[in-house]
Amino acid sequence: MPIKIPDSLPASRILENENVFVMTEYRALHQDIRPLKIVILNLMPKKIETETQLLRLLGNSPIQVDIELMQTKSHTPKNTPSEHLFKFYKTFDDLRGQRFDGMIITGAPVEQMAFEEVEYWDELCEIMEWSKQNVYSTLHICWGAQAGLYYHYGVNKYPLDEKLFGIFQHRLLVENHSITRGFDELFYVPHSRHTTVSRREIDRCPELEILASSKEAGVYMVGRRDGRQFFITGHSEYDRDTLSQEYFRDLEKGLPIHIPENYFPHNDPKQKPPYTWRGHANLLYCNWLNYYVYQTTPYDLEELDENTPPTV
Numbered sequence: 001m002p003i004k005i006p007d008s009l010p011a012s013r014i015l016e017n018e019n020v021f022v023m024t025e026y027r028a029l030h031q032d033i034r035p036l037k038i039v040i041l042n043l044m045p046k047k048i049e050t051e052t053q054l055l056r057l058l059g060n061s062p063i064q065v066d067i068e069l070m071q072t073k074s075h076t077p078k079n080t081p082s083e084h085l086f087k088f089y090k091t092f093d094d095l096r097g098q099r100f101d102g103m104i105i106t107g108a109p110v111e112q113m114a115f116e117e118v119e120y121w122d123e124l125c126e127i128m129e130w131s132k133q134n135v136y137s138t139l140h141i142c143w144g145a146q147a148g149l150y151y152h153y154g155v156n157k158y159p160l161d162e163k164l165f166g167i168f169q170h171r172l173l174v175e176n177h178s179i180t181r182g183f184d185e186l187f188y189v190p191h192s193r194h195t196t197v198s199r200r201e202i203d204r205c206p207e208l209e210i211l212a213s214s215k216e217a218g219v220y221m222v223g224r225r226d227g228r229q230f231f232i233t234g235h236s237e238y239d240r241d242t243l244s245q246e247y248f249r250d251l252e253k254g255l256p257i258h259i260p261e262n263y264f265p266h267n268d269p270k271q272k273p274p275y276t277w278r279g280h281a282n283l284l285y286c287n288w289l290n291y292y293v294y295q296t297t298p299y300d301l302e303e304l305d306e307n308t309p310p311t312v
């Protein structure tokens, strides 16, 4: 939450220079407050696990959030009970008439296919096009980030020689950006993918800015300069044991997989992995929800369109 302090207090100028959110008295008096509307397009096969992970992070904020869960209608999920989907999920057809303050598009285990081969690609393109006019800020995760970068900016994904799998150190590239406010300079994030995006192709898009990256994992966080889209190539939302489950699953299937890097103590899969990315994940979602949704979305969502400027 922002702090409201007298303009003349020395901390006011110092914190403003550091881009800490200081609210003017005028704005504080005039800010209207209502619950936020967030829609999660869940493309992951283990939908209950993913929705729980994301809700845990979104729930760690003082802001009231109304959640809608969306699934695609052009693919029938095999791995989530249909009763669950029937009870809790809506399709784009149900929701397209509404506007949202924020949207999350999850990862999906389809990264080794061409985008156009994915069963729900056309539907996803329609949803991503709709998001430009009808959602204030959209956060894309892993394959969702690759799909968004490709659809909106023509940025391709490329196969890696071997699966990028483990916990990797990341570094901030831009100082005093609101989405990374409070981050440690070095922070850790899980990655679990066979493909990557090209830094050079992203640098060629003037609307985009690379905000954090990793020597081993490459580009991590990309933002549209106006904050209306973020693309996150890792899985900060993963639970402590998600990588371990993926590792044992692939071992059992006889797939080529190495021990997740920097994960099990002494690379011993019998030992409990320390949770080294939870603080980062909580801050990322809090910052997005606060600075790029709550403080900047229009109070009246009917005013929203592709060019709506931030409210602050």
Ligand SMILES: CC(=O)SCCNC(=O)CCNC(=O)[C@H](O)C(C)(C)COP(=O)(O)OP(=O)(O)OC[C@H]1O[C@@H](n2cnc3c(N)ncnc32)[C@H](O)[C@@H]1OP(=O)(O)O
Pocket (backbone or CB within 6 Å): 043, 044, 045, 046, 075, 076, 077, 078, 079, 080, 106, 107, 108, 109, 110, 111, 117, 118, 119, 120, 141, 142, 143, 144, 192, 193, 194, 246, 249
């Ligand atoms: C790059 C990233 O974004 S990483 C994020 C993805 N991570 C994960 O999914 C981790 C957890 N997933 C898993 O452990 C496995 O996918 C499992 C155990 C759930 C299922 O594995 P398998 O039985 O080998 O594959 P299965 O044939 O069920 O397909 C898995 C998923 O791939 C997706 N998929 C596969 N083919 C297609 C296709 N042509 N079009 C669209 N989606 C497809 C679907 O989402 C499917 O699950 P769903 O039907 O429940 O939606």
Ligand SMILES: N[C@@H](CCO)C(=O)O
Pocket (backbone or CB within 6 Å): 108, 109, 110, 111, 112, 192, 193, 194, 246
């Ligand atoms: N994280 C995914 C990668 C596949 O896209 C998995 O291991 O299932």
